[in-house]
Amino acid sequence: MFEYFLVFLGAAIPWLEIALVIPLGIISGLSPVWVMILAFVGNMLTVLFLIFAFQKVKAWMESRKKKDGKGDSKRTERGKRIWNKYGMPGLALLGPIVIGTHIAAFIGLLFGASKVNTTIWMTISIAIWTLVFGIATAMGFDFFVKNA
Numbered sequence: 116m117f118e119y120f121l122v123f124l125g126a127a128i129p130w131l132e133i134a135l136v137i138p139l140g141i142i143s144g145l146s147p148v149w150v151m152i153l154a155f156v157g158n159m160l161t162v163l164f165l166i167f168a169f170q171k172v173k174a175w176m177e178s179r180k181k182k183d184g185k186g187d188s189k190r191t192e193r194g195k196r197i198w199n200k201y202g203m204p205g206l207a208l209l210g211p212i213v214i215g216t217h218i219a220a221f222i223g224l225l226f227g228a229s230k231v232n233t234t235i236w237m238t239i240s241i242a243i244w245t246l247v248f249g250i251a252t253a254m255g256f257d258f259f260v261k262n263a
Contacts, residue, residue: 126157129217137248151249169224190214194222203228207236211244
C-alpha cells in the first residue's frame, strides 16, 4: 500500500512526474492500472493547484529569479519555442516529455492561455501520456518477463 502512495507522491512532484513514476511503479511489480490511476491523479492535482494559484506562483518565481540574478532557464526557453510554434495544445502535449507538465502549464498561463484552456489541454495531455507510459511499460515488461 505504501508503494502506491509513493507513486501518487512521485507523480505530484515536479521533475519526477508520470514519465518516470509510471514505468518505475509497473516495473517494480505494482498493478499497472492502479499505478496509472494514482500517477494521473497525483500529477493532475498539483498541475491544477499550479493553474489556480498561478498569480502567486508567478510572483514568487519572479522574485526568486531577481534575487538569484538569473535569466530564463533552459526549460523555459524550450517552452517558449514550443509555445511560439504550437500554442497551448502543443505545449500541453509535448510538455510531459520535453519540459514537464508543471512547467508547461505555467508557461501556457504566462503567455496568456486561460485557466480553463490550460486545464483542458493539460488534462488531455496527462491522460494521453499516462496511457502511453503505462501501456508501453506494461506491454514491454510483460514481453521481457515472458521471454526471460
